[in-house]
Amino acid sequence: MASEGPADIALIGLAVMGQNLILNMADHGFTVCAFNRTTSKVDDFLANEAKGKSIIGAHSLEEMVSKLKKPRKIIILVKAGQAVDSFIEQLIPLLEQGDIIIDGGNSEYTDTQRRCNYLKSKDLLFVGSGVSGGEEGARYGPSLMPGGHPEAWPHIKEIFQCISAKVSDNNEPCCDWVGNDGAGHFVKMVHNGIEYGDMQIICEAYHLMKMILKLSNDEMADIFADWNKQELDSFLIEITSDIMRYKDDDGQPLVEKILDSAGQKGTGKWTAISALDFGVPVTLIGESVFARCLSSLKNERLAASEILSGPSTTMEFDVGGDKKSFIDDIRKALYASKIVSYAQGFMLLREAAAKFDWNLNYGGIALMWRGGCIIRSVFLGNIKKAFDNNPELQNLLLDDFFREEISKCQDSWRNVIATAVKLGIPTPAFSTALAFYDGYRSGQLPANLIQAQRDYFGAHTYQRIDNPGNFIHTNWTGKGGNVSSSTYNA
Numbered sequence: 182m183a184s185e186g187p188a189d190i191a192l193i194g195l196a197v198m199g200q201n202l203i204l205n206m207a208d209h210g211f212t213v214c215a216f217n218r219t220t221s222k223v224d225d226f227l228a229n230e231a232k233g234k235s236i237i238g239a240h241s242l243e244e245m246v247s248k249l250k251k252p253r254k255i256i257i258l259v260k261a262g263q264a265v266d267s268f269i270e271q272l273i274p275l276l277e278q279g280d281i282i283i284d285g286g287n288s289e290y291t292d293t294q295r296r297c298n299y300l301k302s303k304d305l306l307f308v309g310s311g312v313s314g315g316e317e318g319a320r321y322g323p324s325l326m327p328g329g330h331p332e333a334w335p336h337i338k339e340i341f342q343c344i345s346a347k348v349s350d351n352n353e354p355c356c357d358w359v360g361n362d363g364a365g366h367f368v369k370m371v372h373n374g375i376e377y378g379d380m381q382i383i384c385e386a387y388h389l390m391k392m393i394l395k396l397s398n399d400e401m402a403d404i405f406a407d408w409n410k411q412e413l414d415s416f417l418i419e420i421t422s423d424i425m426r427y428k429d430d431d432g433q434p435l436v437e438k439i440l441d442s443a444g445q446k447g448t449g450k451w452t453a454i455s456a457l458d459f460g461v462p463v464t465l466i467g468e469s470v471f472a473r474c475l476s477s478l479k480n481e482r483l484a485a486s487e488i489l490s491g492p493s494t495t496m497e498f499d500v501g502g503d504k505k506s507f508i509d510d511i512r513k514a515l516y517a518s519k520i521v522s523y524a525q526g527f528m529l530l531r532e533a534a535a536k537f538d539w540n541l542n543y544g545g546i547a548l549m550w551r552g553g554c555i556i557r558s559v560f561l562g563n564i565k566k567a568f569d570n571n572p573e574l575q576n577l578l579l580d581d582f583f584r585e586e587i588s589k590c591q592d593s594w595r596n597v598i599a600t601a602v603k604l605g606i607p608t609p610a611f612s613t614a615l616a617f618y619d620g621y622r623s624g625q626l627p628a629n630l631i632q633a634q635r636d637y638f639g640a641h642t643y644q645r646i647d648n649p650g651n652f653i654h655t656n657w658t659g660k661g662g663n664v665s666s667s668t669y670n671a
């Protein structure tokens with residue numbers, strides 16, 4: 182068989198995402214070779230969705246490889262984990278130096294790092310790309326976050342940027358090179374964590390409007406629709422408005438009939454685990470993961486609701502007759518919390534970049550999330566601007582625009598949380614965001630006492646303000662010894 186075939190790229194894995202990505206590439210003029218472990222799916226695909234398009238099929242990996250232009254480009258889009266490694270092993274003997282394997286699945290970034298090292302030793306190029314936007318995104322324009330061996334980028338750039346989502350103002354692609362080895366999948370992971378956070382803060386706004394203001398679902402639908410025309414303009418606010426308005430067969434809002442026990446696939450959890458690993462306070466995403474965990478203890482909560490008391494239920498919240506201004510306060514609390522969440526997400530990216538020596542383009546990352554994916558929003562355009570203005574920006578909260586925005590929201594944010602606390606309505610994400618904000622802007626925190634306690638019971642030593650270069654141990658009781666243990670930093 183000819184060693185140089187007609188296809189620009191191959192894709193392995195014909196689940197919906199894979200099929201849609203192939204159709205998207207074909208729509209943009211690329212010839213794609215499709216393969217799947219269960220090869221009957223190749224035939225079904227060719228006979229149906231792919232019919233009449235620049236899509237060819239293969240019934241073996243050998244056949245697929247023989248049909249590819251060089252350097253060969255192969256996207257693997259299968260279940261994350263062992264299946265990816267298995268295809269990589271099968272492909273290695275079939276490929277030549279400089280050929281490119283791209284993993285577009287939801288792989289953990291540490292797996293991508295490992296695969297990069299492994300394939301480098303085989304003289305092959307590897308890319309781990311975050312793909313976001315679900316089935317619809319894959320078909321008509323996903324957000325793509327490729328990272329790995331940078332030598333691969335010039336060969337895949339055109340295809341990737343052609344098929345990705347575009348930001349309408351100037352048609353910029355929501356896809357750029359993220360960085361070395363696991364950077365693409367790391368950025369995708371943080372995206373997913375931020376998605377958890379965005380969803381949680383919207384839920385808290387809904388909960389406050391429902392429990393405190395006793396608004397109807399149609400009223401809330403209107404409010405979310407209104408917010409969607411302002412700074413919170415985003416996919417998630419838009420769909421929330423739709424969900425609020427959606428009626429079950431009996432004419433009642435469907436959302437109120439859904440069991441309040443949230444599921445999760447674990448990608449938010451990975452972000453929280455990384456945050457702990459790197460020692461970065463990504464508190465809002467962490468709280469969002471825990472809020473889902475708490476929600477899933479439905480039976481326990483129901484039992485506790487009969488036993489544990491809170492503020493008097495007869496207490497009617499007095500909004501001073503002005504529901505409107507409290508609704509506006511909630512919007513501002515949501516917005517300020519969202520700014521903190523993204524600031525924390527970018528802090529995590531910065532820390533990982535420093536650790537792994539990734540040269541991350543933060544404005545570019547904001548642009549990749551600006552369209553195509555679940556967290557797409559106008560807000561991300563402002564984040565891009567902040568990093569364009571100052572690529573070295575240490576923290577989003579320090580950018581002039583966001584500093585001003587938070588300052589404008591601050592009184593409302595505090596009022597909402599104080600009111601919720603008084604009435605016993607949980608707002609874990611709003612509250613943790615404010616606690617972070619107040620901690621971050623504090624020149625003095627009580628960690629001096631933590632250091633004293635650690636030194637008291639464990640001789641862990643501390644630094645004096647007037648002599649920070651030395652680690653000192655004090656014999657606090659006069660009884661213990663003077664021997665100090667080694668210091669460590671969390």
Ligand code: 2AM
Nearest residue numbers: 194195196217218219222258259260264
């Ligand atoms: P299948 O159609 O042969 O099951 C989503 O599940 C995609 O991942 C499908 O294309 C599926 O192939 C593929 N997949 C899942 N597990 C796999 C494995 N262990 N080996 C190869 N492909 C796998």
